[in-house]
Amino acid sequence: MDTNSPDVTTDAPAAEPAGQAPEEIRHLIQQWKRLDELLAGLKRDDWIAPTPLPGWTVRDVVAHVAGTEHMLAGETVPDIELPASAREYVLNPIAELNEKFVQExxxxxxxxAFEDFRDVVAERTEQLSEMSAADLEAETDSPVGRVPFRRFMGVRVFDCWIHEDDIxxxxxxxxxxxxxxxxxxxGEIVTALPRIVGKKAAAPDGSRVRFRVTGEAGTDLPLATDVVVDGRAxxxxxxxxxxxxxxxxxDTPTFVRAATGRIVAEPGSGxxxxxxxxxxxxxxxSLAFTI
Incomplete structure (x- = not known):
């Protein structure tokens, strides 16, 4: 950790689920480690830097990630009244839930705050390691509907990944x-493209919309896919x-940040x-699809 960083240990949680854990679980644990490494190197002032998310600093993003894991670990949502200032950007029930953990x-x-993140990640890692294949396939509520728990953890990978970029x-x-x-x-973004093209942008029947993302394979996300509208997209x-x-x-950051509502992409700028x-x-x- 940077010498101006909080005085905490830099040992990240090491436990992982044994055996052949689904890729969602493996990626989630690895993404937590990436976040831990990033946070361990922050200077104290970095924690109060504003992020692309309205009203949230870096420490608020960390509190949000930790808060979601606290909830998944079985803890209740904080019973607190949100300040009036939060109402400017808290626009739906999920955002309200998230904001309560941030405010707490x-x-x-x-x-x-850093120790709390590490503690809950360690707890969740242990919980995931103890889940059976049947547990991981059991249906549960999630931001994308009622899905297998394993699929929900894939959404958690996406959320933690994009919040690393916010920081x-x-x-x-x-x-x-x-x-x-x-x-x-x-893949969460790619899966949403037909809805973006067909429903939100109302592309006419017969349209073929091509998306290309450029960059180096090791650092970026080069991809290419079409969305075809034939009755439905x-x-x-x-x-x-x-x-x-x-x-x-x-380019990669423009695609990801526009799709997650961090920016509005403009031709000639990415x-x-x-x-x-x-x-x-x-x-x-119409590209932003996240809640």
Whole structure:
């Protein structure tokens, strides 16, 4: 840890589920370790840096991640009244739940907030290690509906992955969106593209929208996929013999941050449009899909 960082140990939780844990579990534990390593290197002032999320500093993002894991560990949501200022950005029940954990943690010293994150991650790691295959396949409520618990943990990978980027962006660090975790997590965005194109952007029947994300395989998330509207929108393999109605070419951080509502992407700033520019701009304005 940086010499100006809180005086806490830098030993990250090491336990992992034994045997062949599902990739969702393996990626989640690895993503917690990545967050731990990032937080261990922060200077004290970094913890109060504003993030792209309205009203939240770095320490608030950490409190949110920890709070969600506290809830999954079986703890109750804090019974507190939110301040009026939070109502400017708390717009739905899930956001209200998240904000209660954030508000509860605000009086904590930075050292204690970091320790709380580590403690709950260690607890959750142990819980996951004790779950049977049947436990992981049991259906549970989640932000994406009622799904197997394992699938819910995939959503947790995505959430922790994007919050790592929020922290990096807040303190001016290079993004770390690629790698195995990134390739797994970006699937949440890709899965949402048909709804974005067909429902939110209302692309007309017969449209073929091509998404390309550029970058180096080791650090970024190069990908290419089409969304074809034929009665309803659906993902399709890129067909280079088929002329797309519109093609959007992004760099990795622009694609991820626009899809998660951190920014509104503009042509010429991390994304280029070719083809039907009006449809392309409508899609860009509709890209955010997270709650």
């Amino acid at each position: 943690a605000r009086p904590l010293a930075v050292e204690d 990096r962006q807040a303190i001016g660090m290079q993004h770390h969106l690629g790698g195995d975790i990134g390739r797994f997590a970006v 659906a993902l399709a393999d890129v067909d280079d013999t088929a002329q797309p109605t519109v093609e959007l070419v992004f 994304v280029e449009i070719s083809g039907d520019e009006d449809l392309g701009r409508t899609i860009l304005g």
